[in-house]
Amino acid sequence: xxxxxxxxxxxxxxxxxxxxxxxxxxxxxxxxxxxxxxxxxxxxxxxxxxxxxxxxxxxxxxxxxxxxxxxxxxxxxxxxxxxxxxxxxxxxxxxxxxxxxxxxxxxxxxxxxxxxxxxxxxxxxxxxxxxxxxxxxxxxxxxxxxxxxxxxxxxxxxxxxxxxxxxxxxxxxxxxxxxxxxxxxxxxxxxxxxxxxxxxxxxxxxxxxxxxxxxxxxxxxxxxxxxxxxxxxxxxxxxxxxxxxxxxxxxxxxxxxxxxxxxxxxxxxxxxxxxxxxxxxxxxxxxxxxxxxxxxxxxxxxxxxxxxxxxxxxxxxxxxxxxxxxxxxxx
Numbered sequence: 001x002x003x004x005x006x007x008x009x010x011x012x013x014x015x016x017x018x019x020x021x022x023x024x025x026x027x028x029x030x031x032x033x034x035x036x037x038x039x040x041x042x043x044x045x046x047x048x049x050x051x052x053x054x055x056x057x058x059x060x061x062x063x064x065x066x067x068x069x070x071x072x073x074x075x076x077x078x079x080x081x082x083x084x085x086x087x088x089x090x091x092x093x094x095x096x097x098x099x100x101x102x103x104x105x106x107x108x109x110x111x112x113x114x115x116x117x118x119x120x121x122x123x124x125x126x127x128x129x130x131x132x133x134x135x136x137x138x139x140x141x142x143x144x145x146x147x148x149x150x151x152x153x154x155x156x157x158x159x160x161x162x163x164x165x166x167x168x169x170x171x172x173x174x175x176x177x178x179x180x181x182x183x184x185x186x187x188x189x190x191x192x193x194x195x196x197x198x199x200x201x202x203x204x205x206x207x208x209x210x211x212x213x214x215x216x217x218x219x220x221x222x223x224x225x226x227x228x229x230x231x232x233x234x235x236x237x238x239x240x241x242x243x244x245x246x247x248x249x250x251x252x253x254x255x256x257x258x259x260x261x262x263x264x265x266x267x268x269x270x271x272x273x274x275x276x277x278x279x280x281x282x283x284x285x286x287x288x289x290x291x292x293x294x295x296x297x298x299x300x301x302x303x304x305x306x307x308x309x310x311x312x313x314x315x316x317x318x319x320x321x322x323x324x325x326x327x328x329x330x331x
Contacts, residue, residue: 033164035206037271039254044270045071045304045328047258049126050100066303068094070329075322076308088324092117101126146265159265167265170202176219181232189232196221204267211267213245241282248274253296256304272296277314289315304328 039051043066050065070093074086091108105118141147145165149157155174162168176198182190200217222239225232253272257263263270276292290313297306307326313319 034251035164035166036251037249037254037259038252039259042253042272042298042302042304044254044258045256046094046102048102048120048260048262049122049258051258065100066301066330067096067100068328069331070094071326072329073324073326076325077323097122144262146262161264165264166204166206167267168204170200170265172198172200172202174198178219178223180223180234183232194221194223209249209251211245211247211249211271213247215243215245217241217243239282241280241287243280244278246277247271248276250274254304256307279314286315289313303330 043051045068050067070091072092073090075088077085077087079085091111093106093108094102095104095106097103099122101120101122103120104116106116107114136152137150138146139148139150143161143165145161146159148159151157151174153174155172157170157172159167160169174197175195177193177195180192180194182192184190197220198218199220200215203214205212205214217240219239219241221236223234223236224239226235247268250272255270255272257266257269259270268276273292273294275294277290279289280287290311293310293312295306295308295310296304299305305328307328309324311322311324313321
């Protein structure tokens with residue numbers, strides 16, 4: 001039996017670390033172009049730099065900006081007695097500087113500080129001057145968008161955008177590790193880890209309220225057992241996996257994150273997703289096929305207080321749906 005270990009293709013969490021445009025510029029772009037999410041009625045939970053709040057024509061004072069201070073996520077399941085049980089708990093807490101800019105994200109376990117996840121420093125132009133997160137490096141283009149991400153494992157991802165800053169293409173180059181099993185002359189098995197090149201190209205298209213992502217992943221010199229053999233005899237050829245995403249989105253609502261340029265290369269958080277179907281096929285065989293369905297709850301000011309994502313295994317209808325629930329706390 002062999003085991004495949006794939007290194008991370010794209011360090012998505014690096015998207016929190018980079019420069020952003022001014023609040024005024026971002027708000028103007030979002031107001032003008034209907035192809036970007038509306039962040040007026042329903043507010044993004046997480047903003048690196050707070051949006052500029054203005055009084056409406058009614059004469060009422062501008063609304064107070066709320067800061068997310070805690071995001072508590074867990075898998076929701078039932079025990080044998082039918083009671084709700086929380087497992088796989090993630091407890092992230094957010095702190096801000098005197099200007100309301102996101103300063104730090106910390107991970108807690110059992111209500112005790114576990115480790116710092118992210119740290120930000122800004123200049124007077126609301127640009128990130130330095131940050132910390134697991135040795136991930138992000139490069140920014142002249143428009144304030146991430147153009148390249150280098151992961152801690154050396155994977156390099158180049159990112160491309162359309163005229164309004166939507167992600168349209170990502171090209172990742174890295175490696176994968178495969179554990180090869182060999183039957184020795186003495187009858188014992190030995191195991192060797194072999195590292196080979198891995199590439200992946202992501203292509204994004206936007207049609208109405210749908211977003212389609214087509215991914216072609218190539219693992220060079222992939223080892224498979226020779227047909228008709230029961231021992232560890234392998235043949236080596238490239239393994240090509242085609243992965244497709246189909247997302248239904250609602251442009252009238254904000255996503256989890258502010259849609260400032262720094263978040264647009266990770267659409268799965270800055271767009272409000274209603275459902276998401278994904279499928280992976282390799283050599284004509286479906287490796288997995290699943291669907292996410294989302295539910296959201298907002299407070300009277302339009303801030304997200306609860307979200308729930310239900311995972312359905314389409315390839316295996318008998319599998320129990322996986323429910324991930326997140327609670328958001330503000331100050």
